[in-house]
Amino acid sequence: MMIGRVIGNVWATRKKDSLSGSKLMIVQRLDAVSGESLENFVAVDCVGSGIGEKVLVTVGSSARKALENTEAPVDAAIVGIIDEAKD
Amino acid sequence: MMIGRVIGNVWATRKKDSLSGSKLMIVQRLDAVSGESLENFVAVDCVGSGIGEKVLVTVGSSARKALENTEAPVDAAIVGIIDEAKD
Amino acid sequence: MMIGRVIGNVWATRKKDSLSGSKLMIVQRLDAVSGESLENFVAVDCVGSGIGEKVLVTVGSSARKALENTEAPVDAAIVGIIDEAKD
Amino acid sequence: MMIGRVIGNVWATRKKDSLSGSKLMIVQRLDAVSGESLENFVAVDCVGSGIGEKVLVTVGSSARKALENTEAPVDAAIVGIIDEAKD
Amino acid sequence: MMIGRVIGNVWATRKKDSLSGSKLMIVQRLDAVSGESLENFVAVDCVGSGIGEKVLVTVGSSARKALENTEAPVDAAIVGIIDEAKD
Numbered sequence: 001m002m003i004g005r006v007i008g009n010v011w012a013t014r015k016k017d018s019l020s021g022s023k024l025m026i027v028q029r030l031d032a033v034s035g036e037s038l039e040n041f042v043a044v045d046c047v048g049s050g051i052g053e054k055v056l057v058t059v060g061s062s063a064r065k066a067l068e069n070t071e072a073p074v075d076a077a078i079v080g081i082i083d084e085a086k087d
Numbered sequence: 088m089m090i091g092r093v094i095g096n097v098w099a100t101r102k103k104d105s106l107s108g109s110k111l112m113i114v115q116r117l118d119a120v121s122g123e124s125l126e127n128f129v130a131v132d133c134v135g136s137g138i139g140e141k142v143l144v145t146v147g148s149s150a151r152k153a154l155e156n157t158e159a160p161v162d163a164a165i166v167g168i169i170d171e172a173k174d
Numbered sequence: 175m176m177i178g179r180v181i182g183n184v185w186a187t188r189k190k191d192s193l194s195g196s197k198l199m200i201v202q203r204l205d206a207v208s209g210e211s212l213e214n215f216v217a218v219d220c221v222g223s224g225i226g227e228k229v230l231v232t233v234g235s236s237a238r239k240a241l242e243n244t245e246a247p248v249d250a251a252i253v254g255i256i257d258e259a260k261d
Numbered sequence: 262m263m264i265g266r267v268i269g270n271v272w273a274t275r276k277k278d279s280l281s282g283s284k285l286m287i288v289q290r291l292d293a294v295s296g297e298s299l300e301n302f303v304a305v306d307c308v309g310s311g312i313g314e315k316v317l318v319t320v321g322s323s324a325r326k327a328l329e330n331t332e333a334p335v336d337a338a339i340v341g342i343i344d345e346a347k348d
Numbered sequence: 349m350m351i352g353r354v355i356g357n358v359w360a361t362r363k364k365d366s367l368s369g370s371k372l373m374i375v376q377r378l379d380a381v382s383g384e385s386l387e388n389f390v391a392v393d394c395v396g397s398g399i400g401e402k403v404l405v406t407v408g409s410s411a412r413k414a415l416e417n418t419e420a421p422v423d424a425a426i427v428g429i430i431d432e433a434k435d
Contacts (some may be wrong), residue, residue: 001285001303001336003271007120010090012143014134015167016153024088024143024167026119032287032301033268040119042088042143046334047275056273056285056303058334061148061235061322061409066277066334072167073133073145073153075088079334080276080285094207097177099230102254103240111175111230111254113206127206129175129230148235148322148409160220160232160240160253162175163185181381184351186404188395189428190414198349198404198428200380214380216349216404235322235409247394247406247414247427249349262390262423263374264358292354293374293388307421308362317360317372317390319421322409327364327421340421341363341372 001058003082004029006051010042018072024048025078027057043076054079088145090169091116093138097129106158112136112165114144130163143167177191177233177256178203180225184216185215192246199252201231226255262319264343265290267312271303280331286310286339288318304337317341349406351430352377354399358390366420373397373426375405391424404428 001033008026023045029038044065049055055078063077064070095113101104110132116125133153136142142165150164151157182200186193197219203212220240223229229252237251238244273280284306284341290299307327310316316339324338325331356374360367371393377386394414397403403426410417411425 003303008159010143011170013170014168015143016133017154019166028120030269032303033289042090042119046277056271058278058336060336062325062336064149064152064334064335065325065332070135071152073151073164075145075147075149078272079280079335083272083274083322088180097206097230098257099254101258102230105239106253115207129177129206131250145192151239158239160238160251162232162234162236184380184404185431186428189404190394192413193427202381216351217379234400238413239411245413247410247412247425249406249408249410264390293358293390294376307364317358317363317424323412323421323423324411325421326366326419339419340367341360344359344361348361 001056002029003032004047004055004057006053006055007040008051016073018069022072027055027078039075042070043078044074045078047078047081049078049081054082056082088143089116090119091142091144093140093142094127095138103160105123105156109159114142114165114173128163130165131161133166134165134168136165136168139171143169175230175253176203177206178229178231180223180227181214182225190247192243194254196246198226201229201252215250217252217253219252221252221255223252223255228256262317262340263290264293265316265318267310267314267316268301269312279330279335283333288316288339292300302337304339305335308339309343310339310342315343317343349404349427350377351380352403352405354397354401354403355388356399366417370420375403375426389424391426392422392424395426395429397426397429402430404430420427
């Protein structure tokens with residue numbers, strides 16, 4: 001999994017029906033040690049996260065395990081809100 | 088998922104039968120914040136997108152969940168047309 | 175999926191039985207816009223491609239959907255021969 | 262799989278129920294030859310590893326095979342503690 | 349798949365039971381054209397390969413298809429020993 005910060009939303013009126021109701025968030029990956037910003041991507045929120053929060057993201061087919069509809073075409077999901085990452 | 092722009096088509100007369108009828112699009116990945124062009128790749132259109140449109144793309148095995156034939160050998164699918172990505 | 179050029183063959187006498195009869199090709203990935211050579215890898219040919227041809231390659235678990243034996247340990251498959259990629 | 266060092270913990274009070282009880286560790290990937298630090302990420306501990314230990318990590322859908330709950334949304338798991346990596 | 353050279357072994361006394369008996373090898377990925385060394389990683393040997401040999405490696409969920417126990421948490425497998433890679 002990776003650590004990231006929610007930095008925005010994506011709106012898509014025309015989309016696969018199986019994505020209806022999904023909250024699509026833009027996530028900026030962070031280096032867990034330095035906090036440096038890495039690449040960004042879009043993930044489906046599964047835990048009620050908001051913009052500015054630090055989150056845990058799962059990618060690949062495992063992301064679908066976090067969804068209500070596990071048959072949706074989703075490859076990244078926000079699965080936790082981070083209290084603290086301590087090294 | 089990632090954000091990209093549809094920039095072209097790919098034509099392949101000889102292909103796996105399970106790809107027949109698939110619209111193969113060239114997508115240029117975009118950085119969601121800066122809008123900078125990143126790598127490009129080929130994705131199957133699942134939402135009626137056209138050249139020039141900004142789209143949401145799912146990759147990996149999850150891409151197959153967007154297809155009519157979920158047994159086709161496809162690892163990237165256009166699953167939405169983006170109205171707005173706001174950070 | 176990605177666009178590449180078939181640039182060679184790989185021969186392996188000792189291999190998993192489930193790979194017997196597979197045509198193992200070296201593919202050089204190409205940037206779809208600039209045509210620049212990117213990384214190379216090995217893919218199983220599923221469409222009768224030959225050296226020098228421009229091909230469409232599927233990677234990951236989806237590659238197995240192109241094989242006769244979908245239980246073979248294969249993570250990249252040539253699924254089409256490209257006539258034209260137009261941007 | 263990759264070799265890494267456990268360098269910290271991640272705490273997330275709000276998370277998917279299926280992650281409850283999972284020990285979330287920050288792992289710094291290491292080059293197996295030079296020992297150089299590469300990227301870091303979060304993995305679920307499945308072998309009782311502690312901070313400072315050198316571990317073996319599996320990523321992708323295969324990571325779920327190491328979990329008690331194979332339906333949890335996890336894409337990286339610590340599957341062994343390394344005694345020695347000898348080249 | 350990718351081409352690599354077996355450059356070492358990994359020993360892990362404490363590991364998931366499902367990995368018992370697996371031969372864990374360090375593999376250095378090679379560029380198929382230039383022969384240049386790329387990243388390294390750990391793979392389970394499935395063909396009796398030894399240190400110094402040039403091998404074919406499958407990654408991701410497809411790697412599990414090469415194992416006796418397809419439920420083991422493995423994301424990379426050595427599936428062939430290369431006689432010749434000719435471009």
